[in-house]
Amino acid sequence: xxxxxKQDLVKKIKELQSFGEVARHFGVDRKxxxxxxxEYNIFExxxxxxxxxxxxxxxxxxxxxxxxxxxxxxxxxxxxxxNHFIISDMQISQxxxxxxxxxxAKEVIDRKPDVLIFLGDxxxxxxxxxxxxxxxxxxxxxxxxxxxxxAMRILMELIIAEEKKTGWKLRKVFCLGNHEHRINKIANxxxxxxxxxxxxxxxxxxxxxxxxxxxxxxxxxDIAYCHYFTNGLMNTPIQSTRLLVQRKLMNCVxxxxxxxxxxxxxxxxxxxxxxxxxxxxxLHDEEYLTEQGNHYSRQVWALNxxxxxxxxxxILFLNRLMKKWGC
Numbered sequence: 001x002x003x004x005x006k007q008d009l010v011k012k013i014k015e016l017q018s019f020g021e022v023a024r025h026f027g028v029d030r031k032x033x034x035x036x037x038x039e040y041n042i043f044e045x046x047x048x049x050x051x052x053x054x055x056x057x058x059x060x061x062x063x064x065x066x067x068x069x070x071x072x073x074x075x076x077x078x079x080x081x082x083n084h085f086i087i088s089d090m091q092i093s094q095x096x097x098x099x100x101x102x103x104x105a106k107e108v109i110d111r112k113p114d115v116l117i118f119l120g121d122x123x124x125x126x127x128x129x130x131x132x133x134x135x136x137x138x139x140x141x142x143x144x145x146x147x148x149x150x151a152m153r154i155l156m157e158l159i160i161a162e163e164k165k166t167g168w169k170l171r172k173v174f175c176l177g178n179h180e181h182r183i184n185k186i187a188n189x190x191x192x193x194x195x196x197x198x199x200x201x202x203x204x205x206x207x208x209x210x211x212x213x214x215x216x217x218x219x220x221x222d223i224a225y226c227h228y229f230t231n232g233l234m235n236t237p238i239q240s241t242r243l244l245v246q247r248k249l250m251n252c253v254x255x256x257x258x259x260x261x262x263x264x265x266x267x268x269x270x271x272x273x274x275x276x277x278x279x280x281x282x283l284h285d286e287e288y289l290t291e292q293g294n295h296y297s298r299q300v301w302a303l304n305x306x307x308x309x310x311x312x313x314x315i316l317f318l319n320r321l322m323k324k325w326g327c
Contacts, residue, residue, distance in 0.1 A: 088278035119255030120177020120227035128182035244275035
């Protein structure tokens, strides 16, 4: 690999307007470009730049650039790369391994995406699984809620602190999953519990989340997100990513399924359409799946260079993130 100079890197970032394209130009992994941006102290300059530059800052950047090159001619020349970060099913319950949460938080901070999307089932809510009013145990319910809030605090406190420190503005979206929906379901089924249990108990507002109702899709930058998309009148989950593309006819990302899957189709115009089952973002095994059923990967996702109805999907496996961040 030839040495990537600062001047060449800045030139190609300005010319190609995509970190993925820049990496391909130099024949290196995208991570090398991230490292070089930090090495040359141009991370904030080319990141979108995720920080709102003033006219005075633009002048300062140009003055520091090589004499034969003006990096930014005006604020209008800055083309922002939009990035999404996706966390799928965590199924937090008492005693599960949480050491990956810090690694995920550090990766989010390092990438500084524009949108952070949780696809639901962050809480497991075992206390509400297939119970009647008479079987409801308030102590177990509160314990389930509390352990999820504590886990969310591990994940989000680092991110919120970085927002306050840098001025980074992160949109946070939480799509309720069927496990969180157990709260609404039992409250609506038994009037005696109405008012005693509520989605508000999850305290998502303290982390500044936009909360999206169970099975209600939210569309962000022409990508539809939902805990799962339904097939037919019975509201059953769509079973394959190929079918998801055929039924919904747009970019879709969902959770719910333990294993991840991705399918890509291309329209006659050349525009790609993706369907993604994001899979699982936890480390533990589920007893009910048995030894053979737990052989699926664990990951989070980055959707890079989102725009014009396309994006570059990137799988971030949890074991690699934990090794990267020493967790």
